[in-house]
Amino acid sequence: MLEYFDARQASLKIADLEATALAKEYGTPLYLYDASIFEIKYRKLREALPPQADIFFAVKSNPSLAIVSLFRSLGAGVDLASLGELQTALKAGVLPQKIVFTGPSKTDAEIEAAISTGIFAINAESERELERIDRIAHAYHKKFPVGLRLNVGFAPKERTTVIGGTAPQKFGIDVARATEAIRLAKGLRNIELIGIHIFNASQVLEAEALLNNAENIFGTAFELSQKTNTELRYIDMGGGLGIPYTDEERELDVGTFGRGLAKILTRYLEKGLPKNLRVLVEPGRYLTAEAGVYLTRVIDLKESRGVNYLLVDGGVHHLLRPTWFPTGHPVRVANKLNQPTRQTYSIGGPLCTALDYLAKNIQLPPVEVGDLLAIFDVGAYGFTESMPYFLSHTTPAEVMVLQGQDYLIRPRLTPEEYLKSQVVPEPLKFFS
Numbered sequence: 278m279l280e281y282f283d284a285r286q287a288s289l290k291i292a293d294l295e296a297t298a299l300a301k302e303y304g305t306p307l308y309l310y311d312a313s314i315f316e317i318k319y320r321k322l323r324e325a326l327p328p329q330a331d332i333f334f335a336v337k338s339n340p341s342l343a344i345v346s347l348f349r350s351l352g353a354g355v356d357l358a359s360l361g362e363l364q365t366a367l368k369a370g371v372l373p374q375k376i377v378f379t380g381p382s383k384t385d386a387e388i389e390a391a392i393s394t395g396i397f398a399i400n401a402e403s404e405r406e407l408e409r410i411d412r413i414a415h416a417y418h419k420k421f422p423v424g425l426r427l428n429v430g431f432a433p434k435e436r437t438t439v440i441g442g443t444a445p446q447k448f449g450i451d452v453a454r455a456t457e458a459i460r461l462a463k464g465l466r467n468i469e470l471i472g473i474h475i476f477n478a479s480q481v482l483e484a485e486a487l488l489n490n491a492e493n494i495f496g497t498a499f500e501l502s503q504k505t506n507t508e509l510r511y512i513d514m515g516g517g518l519g520i521p522y523t524d525e526e527r528e529l530d531v532g533t534f535g536r537g538l539a540k541i542l543t544r545y546l547e548k549g550l551p552k553n554l555r556v557l558v559e560p561g562r563y564l565t566a567e568a569g570v571y572l573t574r575v576i577d578l579k580e581s582r583g584v585n586y587l588l589v590d591g592g593v594h595h596l597l598r599p600t601w602f603p604t605g606h607p608v609r610v611a612n613k614l615n616q617p618t619r620q621t622y623s624i625g626g627p628l629c630t631a632l633d634y635l636a637k638n639i640q641l642p643p644v645e646v647g648d649l650l651a652i653f654d655v656g657a658y659g660f661t662e663s664m665p666y667f668l669s670h671t672t673p674a675e676v677m678v679l680q681g682q683d684y685l686i687r688p689r690l691t692p693e694e695y696l697k698s699q700v701v702p703e704p705l706k707f708f709s
């Protein structure tokens with residue numbers, strides 16, 4: 278929660294650059310990323326984790342090519358979930374051996390692309406997927422490495438429902454069928470089962486809860502490997518490391534998490550897990566959320582039945598999260614950063630839906646038309662998880678501030694541009 282920004286100044290700065298100047302140069306609505314925050318978060322986690330743990334950045338949290346490139350340059354691998362994300366990772370220069378592919382409903386084309394690229398492993402989500410990987414791998418004349426994603430009966434409490442904990446779900450294979458699924462995998466000639474993947478909760482802020490979960494993950498993987506005589510080369514713990522979105526929430530203590538994980542790992546290595554076992558950690562939100570700020574300009578003000586509305590040029594077509602998660606995101610007036618909050622406002626965008634509120638009943642300094650609002654902690658699941666085409670607005674630009682310099686990393690897509698690729702059937706054409 279604003280940990281990385283100095284709220285005592287008169288106006289918001291992103292790595293020493295004035296947010297108001299960037300908004301003038303690039304226009305609004307605008308996503309701004311401070312590269313130094315991505316780096317701080319990555320290094321904090323890297324230093325905390327034991328050396329056997331590899332960080333595989335979850336691309337889905339923010340798939341901008343520049344951001345994936347940044348994590349590649351820091352040494353991260355990637356976890357991805359689609360052909361598009363695979364293309365992004367390769368274009369960003371991620372080595373195939375540092376890529377793992379996880380997620381339900383993988384198509385044959387995606388599986389084939391992963392195999393032909395020679396990625397580290399595919400985490401299979403069903404028995405049928407194991408068979409499909411086997412069939413597709415047949416043409417490549419080598420046993421392709423796979424992990425088995427399990428849907429287990431334990432989970433830390435999710436602050437926001439992303440994965441769904443222990444409920445019936447589309448992710449993974451129910452643990453009750455795990456032994457059979459492993460036997461099935463071991464009987465297939467073109468795949469080699471080398472890993473277990475368990476990811477059951479996102480946005481967890483308590484190190485103890487993550488460690489209890491890790492203990493259960495290692496216990497499950499160890500038991501299955503013993504029972505089925507399978508030599509595991511990796512255990513993939515998924516993502517789940519949270520960030521504080523509100524004043525009440527505290528930062529996750531990654532030091533405690535890392536030290537606890539090292540102890541769990543040592544214990545299971547002593548029990549008999551292979552000495553060269555890798556532990557994959559796939560953080561998304563933890564690495565990206567706090568580096569992103571969404572800037573939107575106030576277009577109009579109105580009062581309706583006692584509620585003060587700020588009507589802005591951005592909305593949930595660019596940042597859908599506030600509609601799902603009522604705790605919302607911290608908001609400040611970028612050009613009145615240190616002024617006392619004296620008014621209660623709700624912030625609405627231009628969309629024709631009652632969902633289009635970026636915040637409700639929040640305290641801000643008195644706001645005027647033309648003020649610039651900054652919505653924080655939007656670097657994860659921000660633009661990427663939204664619905665940009667609703668109402669045919671121009672999409673937001675994305676700018677990264679890196680080493681004191683601003684870079685436009687994703688230009689706006691204008692209606693002219695997305696109209697270009699659309700086709701009107703001949704009988705419906707309008708000739709002026």
Ligand SMILES: Cc1ncc(COP(=O)(O)O)c(C=O)c1O
Nearest residue numbers: 335379479516517559560561562
């Ligand atoms: C397979 C997988 N790994 C990692 C992540 C990243 O999770 P988080 O952002 O909670 O770290 C996700 C998110 O949905 C996921 O599905």
